[in-house]
């Protein structure tokens with residue numbers, strides 16, 4: 001089998017915020033490490049789900065991909081070139097090729113601009129300057145996102161949340177991107193509308209051969225769309241695998257915890273095991289050791305070894321495409337089974 005083509009490669013990317021002195025130079029702010037030594041690839045044509053709780057660094061990673069933030073250390077490669085080395089035409093091509101779609105379609109559209117106005121600027125950036133060219137491109141684009149051409153002269157207030165998200169997608173598509181970074185694109189929408197927008201992503205990805213980074217705190221969304229899923233915890237990549245590996249055979253106790261907390265709609269589903277959730281209170285800054293150790297249910301089962309507190313686990317390959325950052329990842333499935341039996345016996 002040929003190697004998949006890599007669009008983005010992140011190499012040991014760390015991002016820190018607010019790690020400086022105050023204006024008078026008196027106080028040094030503690031700073032936040034939003035991403036910690038993250039290495040990952042985005043392959044051509046894949047949907048990579050990026051999951052994790054609030055504050056885990058998902059948006060920061062997305063913003064680094066689109067060039068809205070720079071990594072504090074580490075390197076980001078786009079189509080084989082470090083992003084910071086892109087200049088001139090190559091930089092313009094990068095900016096056009098990688099587009100971000102945000103969570104809230106109610107705030108991401110200017111209320112005083114019609115759909116036509118919104119799309120016009122994108123077409124101008126693509127060099128479609130003549131009216132006839134643009135009109136043809138708009139007529140082609142609107143049905144692609146499931147909207148009628150008749151909507152072009154309407155203002156955002158005339159549209160529902162789902163329709164607005166379709167307009168936001170159309171705006172992103174005007175420049176013919178090859179990568180979409182979608183940051184919680186359905187979480188502000190009614191559940192009934194979410195499926196329609198997710199289906200639109202599926203169709204667009206197939207028709208336009210897009211690579212998509214789907215940022216979501218909702219594992220159902222990641223499960224629906226993703227080829228691979230990356231799990232972030234406090235800025236660290238703790239597990240990476242195919243959709244099936246993560247959803248059915250996860251090796252990191254944090255991923256198991258997320259799955260157990262995820263609503264599935266089926267009370268008997270194996271994921272509905274709230275006894276694995278643990279304490280969600282964020283810990284004070286911990287130095288050294290495993291970043292998950294203050295919440296880890298597996299650590300207790302494997303008799304609280306010192307290693308969890310003294311040695312940071314690195315992301316290690318488990319099987320083809322599947323890797324996890326836990327010293328005891330080989331024991332996760334068995335330990336979860338033991339917990340399940342205990343819970344059933346005490347019920």
Ligand SMILES: Nc1ncnc2c1ncn2[C@@H]1O[C@H](COP(=O)(O)OP(=O)(O)OP(=O)(O)O)[C@@H](O)[C@H]1O
Pocket residue numbers: 017018032033034052053054055056057058059060061217
């Ligand atoms: N511009 C910024 N300045 C300071 N801190 C920031 C900034 N952006 C993000 N952070 C911090 O970095 C960490 C990661 O934030 P990020 O927004 O990437 O998380 P997230 O996973 O997207 O969370 P959510 O699910 O709530 O959107 C958080 O602690 C956040 O407060």
Ligand code: SF4
Pocket residue numbers: 253254290291292293294296297298299302308313325326327328329
């Ligand atoms: S290394 Fe230890 S604390 Fe960290 S996830 Fe694994 S068992 Fe839990």
Ligand SMILES: [Mg+2]
Pocket residue numbers: 058059060183
């Ligand atoms: Mg976010």
